[in-house]
Amino acid sequence: MARLPPLNWLRAFEASARALSFTEAAQELHMTQSAVSQQIKSLESALGRQLFHRRARGLELTDIGRGYLPTVQAAFNTLEEGTAILTGRNEPDVLELHSNISFAIFWLTPRLHDFLAQHPWVQLDVATSIWPTEKPRNLAAVEIVLGLGKWEGRAGQRLTRDTIFPVCTPEVAQRIHDVSDLLKENLFDLPGTLQTWDNWLAGHIGNRKYPTPRIHRASTWVLSMNWALQGLGVTLAHDTVANGLIAEGRLVRLFDYSLPMKEAYYLISPEGSLINPAAKAFKTWLMQEIKGG
Numbered sequence: 001m002a003r004l005p006p007l008n009w010l011r012a013f014e015a016s017a018r019a020l021s022f023t024e025a026a027q028e029l030h031m032t033q034s035a036v037s038q039q040i041k042s043l044e045s046a047l048g049r050q051l052f053h054r055r056a057r058g059l060e061l062t063d064i065g066r067g068y069l070p071t072v073q074a075a076f077n078t079l080e081e082g083t084a085i086l087t088g089r090n091e092p093d094v095l096e097l098h099s100n101i102s103f104a105i106f107w108l109t110p111r112l113h114d115f116l117a118q119h120p121w122v123q124l125d126v127a128t129s130i131w132p133t134e135k136p137r138n139l140a141a142v143e144i145v146l147g148l149g150k151w152e153g154r155a156g157q158r159l160t161r162d163t164i165f166p167v168c169t170p171e172v173a174q175r176i177h178d179v180s181d182l183l184k185e186n187l188f189d190l191p192g193t194l195q196t197w198d199n200w201l202a203g204h205i206g207n208r209k210y211p212t213p214r215i216h217r218a219s220t221w222v223l224s225m226n227w228a229l230q231g232l233g234v235t236l237a238h239d240t241v242a243n244g245l246i247a248e249g250r251l252v253r254l255f256d257y258s259l260p261m262k263e264a265y266y267l268i269s270p271e272g273s274l275i276n277p278a279a280k281a282f283k284t285w286l287m288q289e290i291k292g293g
Contacts (some may be wrong), residue, residue: 005046010072012039013051017069018287020059024157028269073284080277093278094123099144101128102221103265106241108144115285122278130220141279143268156266159290162238163258164195167251169231176234176254179205186233187215188224194262200236204257225251240265 015025016036026033044051051065061069099108104126116122149156166182176182179201189197197215216233218224224235225242229250237251238261245251267286 005043009039009043009046010076012036013043013065014069014072014076016040016052016059017061017065017072018284019157020061022059077277077281093121093276094125095278095282096141097124097126097144097279097282098142099126099128100146100265101130102225102241103144103146104128105222106225106244107265110244111289115282118285119278119281122281141269141276142282145266145268146263147266148263149266156268157287159265159267159286160240161264162240162261164200164236164238164261165242165258166200166234166254167225167237167242167246168228168234168254170249170252172228172231172234173252173254179210182234182254183211183213185214186227187213188227188233188235189215189217190219190221190224190236191217195236195259197236200257200259203259204255 011029012025012031015028016022019025019028022036022040023033026036029036040052049064050062051068053060053062116124144159145156149158166187168176168185172185176185187197197213201210201213216227218227221235221237221241225237225245227233228235228237229245234254242251242253246253267283
């Protein structure tokens with residue numbers, strides 16, 4: 001039997017491959033970045049194969065590394081499940097997830113069936129909020145928040161790079177041919193976001209004067225998107241909340257211009273938190289779904 005590499009080397013590889021970052025892997029494993037890097041070098045030396053390309057912009061798996069990753073992940077899953085059976089802990093593992101409500105409804109929910117089918121041993125415990133300043137009673141093992149990427153005491157991994165654009169139902173779109181038509185409609189916006197109708201209009205038509213639009217404000221994209229779905233008018237939206245509805249034909253995108261979104265959705269964990277198998281499985285699945293588009 002071929003000699004297996006030490007488990008800590010394999011852990012370092014699996015975490016680094018998921019994050020494509022030695023730094024983020026080090027944070028997850030509670031090690032230094034240099035220790036993770038050294039373990040990867042030791043693993044590559046033992047295997048006689050290069051697993052990562054070290055690029056200026058970050059890590060990239062080699063073809064060999066990409067092929068090796070599912071084998072390593074499956075092995076760890078087997079060990080975790082076998083240990084649970086051996087110790088009598090065969091009840092479902094609880095996934096404590098705290099998520100931004102718009103991400104949970106528009107992105108996660110349409111994909112949740114696939115996650116649960118792949119991980120039938122996971123039991124969900126999901127709490128939602130609107131803004132990252134809202135905290136659950138106990139910090140969850142996994143959190144998905146909307147913001148600018150700075151949360152004290154917590155490591156964040158960016159999930160999205162969205163743009164802002166107007167959407168409405170196909171029926172409403174039929175009567176909108178230019179900006180003058182758009183400004184006759186009810187427009188929906190969110191207070192507290194960094195991109196507004198004024199920003200979008202300025203970027204789309206420049207310094208041209210336009211009538212003051214009638215803007216109605218909602219506290220969440222859940223509300224403004226549902227107003228749009230009811231045919232009440234046009235809302236500003238972004239890729240994460242709108243793309244699924246556009247693909248289904250329930251909403252359409254107006255005009256070609258989009259505004260880069262300054263905020264993003266981030267995957268974060270409380271510093272020093274223990275990651276149980278359910279949380280780890282969710283994080284792995286989430287990153288694969290995000291990268292797969």
